[in-house]
Amino acid sequence: MLKVPAGWPRYVRATIAFAVALVVFDRLAFVALERLSARVERTSELEQKLSGLENRAAYQWLILGTSRTFEAIHPAFISRELGVKAFKEASKGKGLRYGYEFYRLYKRLVGTPRLVVYGLDYFMFGMETEAPLMRRFGVARPEVSRATALWPPLLMAANKAANERAIERILERLQWKFASTMGQFDPDNKVRDMESYTGNPVSKVIERPEPTRFDRVSYARYPGLEGEYFTRLLQEWNADGVVVVLVYPPDYVATERTNFEHGEFMASIRQSVAGCPRCVVLDYDDPTRFPTSTPAYFRDGDYGSANSHLSKLGVEQLNRLWIPDLKRVAARFGVATFPPSRP
Amino acid sequence: MTFNSIPFWSFCLAVVSLYYLMPHRFRWVWLLAASYVFYGSFDIRILAVLAGLTAFVYGASRAMEGASGRARRLLLLANIGAPLLALVVFKYLSLFWQAFCALGHVLVGTRQAEPFNILVPIGISFYVFKLVSYAIDVYRRKIPAEAHVGYFALYVSYFPQILAGPIERAGDFLPQAKRPVSWKLTSISEGVRLVAWGLFKKLVVADRLAFYVGEVFLSPNYKSGHLLFGAYFYYVQIYCDFSGYSDISTGLSRMLGLAPPVNFNYPYLARSVSDFWTRWHITLSSWLRDYLFLPITYVAMRKIATDRWWGVRAEVWGYAIGTLLTMALAGLWHGAAWTFVAWGVLHGIYLVVSRTTSRARRRLGRAIRLNHAPRLQRMVRVALTFNLVSLAWILFRATSFEHAWTYLRYLQFKLPPAGMANLVFDLAIVAVLFGLEYVQRNRARLPILDRVPIELKAVGYALFVIAALAFSVDASNPFIYFRF
Numbered sequence: 001m002l003k004v005p006a007g008w009p010r011y012v013r014a015t016i017a018f019a020v021a022l023v024v025f026d027r028l029a030f031v032a033l034e035r036l037s038a039r040v041e042r043t044s045e046l047e048q049k050l051s052g053l054e055n056r057a058a059y060q061w062l063i064l065g066t067s068r069t070f071e072a073i074h075p076a077f078i079s080r081e082l083g084v085k086a087f088k089e090a091s092k093g094k095g096l097r098y099g100y101e102f103y104r105l106y107k108r109l110v111g112t113p114r115l116v117v118y119g120l121d122y123f124m125f126g127m128e129t130e131a132p133l134m135r136r137f138g139v140a141r142p143e144v145s146r147a148t149a150l151w152p153p154l155l156m157a158a159n160k161a162a163n164e165r166a167i168e169r170i171l172e173r174l175q176w177k178f179a180s181t182m183g184q185f186d187p188d189n190k191v192r193d194m195e196s197y198t199g200n201p202v203s204k205v206i207e208r209p210e211p212t213r214f215d216r217v218s219y220a221r222y223p224g225l226e227g228e229y230f231t232r233l234l235q236e237w238n239a240d241g242v243v244v245v246l247v248y249p250p251d252y253v254a255t256e257r258t259n260f261e262h263g264e265f266m267a268s269i270r271q272s273v274a275g276c277p278r279c280v281v282l283d284y285d286d287p288t289r290f291p292t293s294t295p296a297y298f299r300d301g302d303y304g305s306a307n308s309h310l311s312k313l314g315v316e317q318l319n320r321l322w323i324p325d326l327k328r329v330a331a332r333f334g335v336a337t338f339p340p341s342r343p
Numbered sequence: 344m345t346f347n348s349i350p351f352w353s354f355c356l357a358v359v360s361l362y363y364l365m366p367h368r369f370r371w372v373w374l375l376a377a378s379y380v381f382y383g384s385f386d387i388r389i390l391a392v393l394a395g396l397t398a399f400v401y402g403a404s405r406a407m408e409g410a411s412g413r414a415r416r417l418l419l420l421a422n423i424g425a426p427l428l429a430l431v432v433f434k435y436l437s438l439f440w441q442a443f444c445a446l447g448h449v450l451v452g453t454r455q456a457e458p459f460n461i462l463v464p465i466g467i468s469f470y471v472f473k474l475v476s477y478a479i480d481v482y483r484r485k486i487p488a489e490a491h492v493g494y495f496a497l498y499v500s501y502f503p504q505i506l507a508g509p510i511e512r513a514g515d516f517l518p519q520a521k522r523p524v525s526w527k528l529t530s531i532s533e534g535v536r537l538v539a540w541g542l543f544k545k546l547v548v549a550d551r552l553a554f555y556v557g558e559v560f561l562s563p564n565y566k567s568g569h570l571l572f573g574a575y576f577y578y579v580q581i582y583c584d585f586s587g588y589s590d591i592s593t594g595l596s597r598m599l600g601l602a603p604p605v606n607f608n609y610p611y612l613a614r615s616v617s618d619f620w621t622r623w624h625i626t627l628s629s630w631l632r633d634y635l636f637l638p639i640t641y642v643a644m645r646k647i648a649t650d651r652w653w654g655v656r657a658e659v660w661g662y663a664i665g666t667l668l669t670m671a672l673a674g675l676w677h678g679a680a681w682t683f684v685a686w687g688v689l690h691g692i693y694l695v696v697s698r699t700t701s702r703a704r705r706r707l708g709r710a711i712r713l714n715h716a717p718r719l720q721r722m723v724r725v726a727l728t729f730n731l732v733s734l735a736w737i738l739f740r741a742t743s744f745e746h747a748w749t750y751l752r753y754l755q756f757k758l759p760p761a762g763m764a765n766l767v768f769d770l771a772i773v774a775v776l777f778g779l780e781y782v783q784r785n786r787a788r789l790p791i792l793d794r795v796p797i798e799l800k801a802v803g804y805a806l807f808v809i810a811a812l813a814f815s816v817d818a819s820n821p822f823i824y825f826r827f
Contacts, residue, residue: 021805
């Protein structure tokens, strides 16, 4: 049976020391990570990037969205086919809130765009913009204010996912600084590279028959976590008289099966923009128009995987549909004509 | 319920607490029930395979113990045949059927086969090896057949070991399981320390390196030095993944008052490939030695009646045949793919070449005066072995021979700027791992550590926990060896 070990007071002291040290180190690590993260995600960098644009007035179109948009919609083709310069700010973790804040910053530093392309995402209402990215707009994580509180006992555990992403972002920023000095191609951060990027040629898709069982995912319902920013964006765009093109890039067939409520999601989007006269919704996740079962057209996607991205080949295929549609929209609203209408 | 999940640790807390609270005579029931609940949590159907094989081997071994002559041999055959047949059916039938159809396709143009969609009981490779070793040990009269069906079932299904070993022998496990143990703080603290260390290896090192390795192996057709580091990091990843699991398993056993065998002994410090196999997955390599290599070599030597054959000594032939066959089967044991077989054969070739060139290498060492600098010699040997083993891991990790060939073809030393930050970060993590393992290895040479007050040690552990929490990976990656 259980016996009390000899020298138990030492063990009790050690346990107390462990618990106290754990909380102290936890707070210290949390604050250190916050500071470091805030330092690498400086607002000034984004401001410098936008203020430093050459021939700023020419950037009349703006592309916003997540990584799906980053891989699917390319300013290079828009410039080549329509003769319009477009600025793309789309990558992983940039949700609606980021789009909203960025749009306002863009208006302030570059000017109101005449057309905005927004890449739709099945999870856009339920997805939270990554906390480190929001620091670019001077928005800190709400958890910071709790850093000195006693609960939760371990902030590093309570904010595990956000901390992990913060470390990842720190590495990304370090890589970016390193790559800049080495002249590496970086379409996510360098304007010139963003403008010449035309897609990723690597396809990681493994073709396999449809399994009998795999996770199927409902779309994130409005308002979700960031749906209010979609409403705010629509209001801003309406007030600014901006032409809005909401695009859903194709999903790989296996991801289509996983995201089984695509039709309902698009219906909800169409309903949201029903009162917006300058909004157009374009859905390319349609196997009758785009060959969604061709693995080479996608970088990734699988049964049970709710996300997929186009490959470079897929982009070329999409362009055959998307560019003519875009030309029609631009002609209809007269937004592909220059010189610009603003100073 | 995996080892790196909260439900598993809640389960363990309940198992360990109640284990010590109940009288000794009921403990085996408790552990057996916990083991079956744990195993059944993956899929209730796989319990039937486990229970069926356990019952069969238990009964056949009991019968074998009382039998003699031909009947005894036949019972041995049945006793090892049944578990091995189950292993082949569940794990390899699809591979063999595909190979058979591919041969038919080449020879007479029949249709290529699709892989079977069959439920593979998790951990079957491990408990089948336990059953086989038990049957052979009973046959060899090294141990008596276990009379208590409950203890025998516990030996086969013991939850810390069922998914990925260590492959403990019945002769070691059963006496320990039957011995009454009382609660000891040292056992618990030693167990917790091992579990924490295992989780560190898994969540901080293996899962973090998995990102880098995954990216590199996914598209190896970009010539770069990252391919070189990808192979090195895969070595460290699989080491931390598997030895981390073994540490967790051992830690749990220690908490329950058991002392399972050591499964890893710093394999990256091996000075030769044969040394590597005495340090890597030790319970498997000793199993292979006792139940495959030695019998095969013995039979091969008996078949070669002369002292020399084609100018080579019979014992070298015996060693080569035994090693190559054993290693090929060891490769196949790891998975139903020919790349695993090739990995095993490559290790077999390393071992045979190492054995046949040992004299020449010693002469070379003397000629270049390397034997006068033993530390340098050791470093050269460790580096060479590390590279040879890393090279073989490429085959192990590749999805096909074509994939492995592409990897090797594009491998180069020049590092591009892309991915440098991650590389440096991962190198730092590996340096921390090796540094901490250096301290563990040389504890006897660092008496100052024993003089540190326990309160200060507790503060050090707290720092370790927070650092591990900060740098661990949140994604729940299954242990690599679970799929074997």
